[in-house]
Amino acid sequence: MALVDLATGTLVADPAEVATVIEPTADTEALAAAASGNAGPVAIRFPVFNDGRGISLARLLRERHGFTGEIRAIGHLIPDLAQFLLRSGFDTAEIADPDQATVWKSSVERIKHNYQPGFRNLLPLRWDASRTESKSLDERLDRIQSLTDRIREVRRRVEGRIAFSTSLGLEDQAILHAIAESGVDIDVFTLDTGRLFPEVLETVELSELRYGIRIRLVVPEAAEVEALVARDGVFGFRDSVENRKSCCEIRKVRPLNRELEGAQAWISGLRRDHSEERASVPLAAWDEARALVKVNPVADWSTQDLTAYIAANNIPVNPLHARGFVSIGCAPCTRAVQPGEHPRAGRWWWENEEKKECGLHVNPNRKGRAA
Template structure:
């Protein structure tokens, strides 16, 4: 089963590298991956560009976002703008209330700042578990990841096997630069989170995100009290299964 998943992912990766136009990539993904293909959007510029391409391709993709309960108001405004712009509903997935209540009772309302373990526990409850629920039964998972986004994302394949979830993880912007993404957003009037213009190139939960200073890494504002190599919430840094290629 795992071997077949890796083979399918490698083939899809090679096919996508032969396609330059982003809507054509999304159309190919929706057609090449059997079963439900889901796109998890954080509503940042990369994901907004992917959403625009999905709409342009009229691709059959289940679009959803994770509402952690701690988003900036501007992020929710971007969600509303995007639904109006593209005429499609974006499914909103929330954490389980019991999980959040138990987390806060144990660690406190800002307990995620006390230790790396506490922060990861918060991300697990508010992001990872809801993502796992949202992806249940899906064959493909589209993300807005791209190479060079951070030290933890030096190389991003266009398609890879996620053996933990049993699906193909697809990053159609994996080989795009930020400059190309911004140009696409300008050309196609893609709605943008207003925080991007205020020094927030990477936007997460409000208590865990600050604006960056000139010259800082674009993800320096995420969990700024931690070392750079720790700056992942767990959505894209799962342990590799035995035998899984890097």
């Protein structure tokens, strides 16, 4: 028997560790016992190839029991199961004939560019020195001046899905321009909280027409929004910082975390000039909680660098910027900035906290809440 790596389609001829075997009839206690301590691999048996219980057990191990180790699929398996196993949390599959590894690899290749998010990111298992590699990427990007070339370098160095979450702000429009110019394969989406300025959606349409890139609109779970409003009221986010952060979490943080599941890298428009809290943001770093590489390709740009790039390339921008809006969030939570004010003074202006963040750029725990 040998194993095939579902993420790459390569053969693992001599598995290093013996796995704890779970039968398809395993109950919650058996799953909890197998997951406890994350000591070693867990193997889930498939008595027949179309037995969906193994798929469910893998998802329960990942989601409910927080298992982060290797999950193997063993038993009666066929190559066509590759994408379902991979997206459900499996890392490897047992094959009786090592020569069949090429068939499994072909199956994996057919779904290599599928943008639907997988259940979790397998990069930590494939990329042993994730922190070292991220630091190396950071140093490499620091030596590259062109934004377009930085995007190409990220694509060259990172396997799998790269996600770009855009707010349609100045930084993100510059990055979108570079993505289009680079011609590389990157998944672009924006968080539609249900409370965006109309100008933001107009900028989405204008950008799609300009660059020929689809910007997916990602919305929060309707039931969570309904429960939030029922509890706090329509404008309850202004009653306390805690209420406001709850609103941000449900409308922005949780949808973002769902979209980043299965991605190997996340591109954002953070810049060191934004605030004191972001003054040391790297060009690339390992995001431990999300298990991916977070890339901030304009982190070292000054505001002058940014505006000059936008002007030189005639990049479409949100018309709100011309009306004094610097950092643009949801309409009820954003106002124009007065001359001399901090760039983020227009966000949640009724709060007295110095550190104003919505949680998108704060590492979440496994349930998606801001730390």
